[in-house]
Amino acid sequence: xxxxxxxxxxxxxxxxxxxxxxxxxxxxxxxxxxxxxxxxxxxxxxxxxxxxxxxxxxxxxxxxxxxxxxxxxxxxxxxxxxxxxxxxxxxxxxxxxxxxxxxxxxxxxxxxxxxxxxxxxxxxxxxxxxxxxxxxxxxxxxxxxxxxxxxxxxxxxxxxxxxxxxxxxxxxxxxxxxxxxxxxxxxxxxxxxxxxxxxxxxxxxxxxxxxxxxxxxxxxxxxxxxxxxxxxxxxxxxxxxxxxxxxxxxxxxxxxxxxxxxxxxxxxxxxxxxxxxxxxxxxxxxxxxxxxxxxxxxxxxxxxxxxxxxxxxxxxxxxxxxxxxxxxxxxxxxxxxx
Numbered sequence: 001x002x003x004x005x006x007x008x009x010x011x012x013x014x015x016x017x018x019x020x021x022x023x024x025x026x027x028x029x030x031x032x033x034x035x036x037x038x039x040x041x042x043x044x045x046x047x048x049x050x051x052x053x054x055x056x057x058x059x060x061x062x063x064x065x066x067x068x069x070x071x072x073x074x075x076x077x078x079x080x081x082x083x084x085x086x087x088x089x090x091x092x093x094x095x096x097x098x099x100x101x102x103x104x105x106x107x108x109x110x111x112x113x114x115x116x117x118x119x120x121x122x123x124x125x126x127x128x129x130x131x132x133x134x135x136x137x138x139x140x141x142x143x144x145x146x147x148x149x150x151x152x153x154x155x156x157x158x159x160x161x162x163x164x165x166x167x168x169x170x171x172x173x174x175x176x177x178x179x180x181x182x183x184x185x186x187x188x189x190x191x192x193x194x195x196x197x198x199x200x201x202x203x204x205x206x207x208x209x210x211x212x213x214x215x216x217x218x219x220x221x222x223x224x225x226x227x228x229x230x231x232x233x234x235x236x237x238x239x240x241x242x243x244x245x246x247x248x249x250x251x252x253x254x255x256x257x258x259x260x261x262x263x264x265x266x267x268x269x270x271x272x273x274x275x276x277x278x279x280x281x282x283x284x285x286x287x288x289x290x291x292x293x294x295x296x297x298x299x300x301x302x303x304x305x306x307x308x309x310x311x312x313x314x315x316x317x318x319x320x321x322x323x324x325x326x327x328x329x330x331x332x333x334x335x336x337x338x
Contacts, residue, residue, distance in 0.1 A: 058150050
């Protein structure tokens with residue numbers, strides 16, 4: 001059985017759009033290192049302070065300290081996938097003709113999904129109901145080893161809670177409010193998954209993003225662009241309701257569209273996905289939750305979900321295979337104990 005990592009700190013509510021740039025499923029937690037912020041309980045109950053993360057470096061897609069020099073950590077909210085607020089395709093690598101690279105860069109603006117602004121604004125508004133400025137919060141994650149809690153980008157992955165005795169879990173709140181889809185990974189426990197499935201049942205009654213979910217990969221709105229906050233400029237909220245793909249699929253769709261516009265790829269989005277050298281992989285939820293399932297469940301490629309212009313799955317039906325990272329100290333030694 002995994003233990004429980006707990007981090008208590010403060011979150012600046014002004015980081016959320018439209019004042020700041022934070023979106024609805026990644027937040028920054030300001031950690032006070034003088035107040036024993038990081039604690040681990042092997043039995044899930046008896047917490048002891050751990051300093052393993054200070055000076056630790058994540059080795060995944062790049063290399064970065066998991067605690068910044070300003071004592072900040074970045075958190076990815078576990079089990080939720082909110083509509084994109086500002087996604088931009090990764091820069092081109094390798095040898096690319098100059099004209100095509102220029103065309104790609106010109107087209108590659110920060111792109112937005114329907115509901116992306118609303119989801120972020122309402123999350124920030126909910127958190128602001130607990131106070132102003134820096135608000136006390138608690139991060140929790142069920143893990144066995146220190147490297148279990150960070151992803152390939154060095155982000156801490158877990159749940160964030162606010163309020164008296166930290167009773168409001170914003171992960172489940174986002175799904176209950178139909179502002180984020182369940183986004184399961186194979187690092188999650190059965191209990192964590194089932195909690196979000198219950199939240200989804202409540203969320204469907206509110207409709208919002210569940211009503212507007214689309215399986216049509218031809219759905220793309222080139223005019224939906226991120227409205228970046230500017231000092232002294234007030235962004236007026238607008239109705240951003242409308243159809244949207246699973247955010248994970250949207251991110252791949254943006255990359256395809258930008259490359260196609262620059263003449264770097266041809267054919268359909270389905271063909272593009274089927275040609276990936278390192279395809280995204282997943283387990284079917286029912287197979288993952290089976291008694292003999294878990295990570296032993298059959299592994300499938302995302303490409304098999306594309307049929308013509310249809311992505312034939314709902315977000316909660318998939319359990320994504322998490323790509324691992326390692327956690328090392330300043331001398332490159334792996335950190336595997338709290």
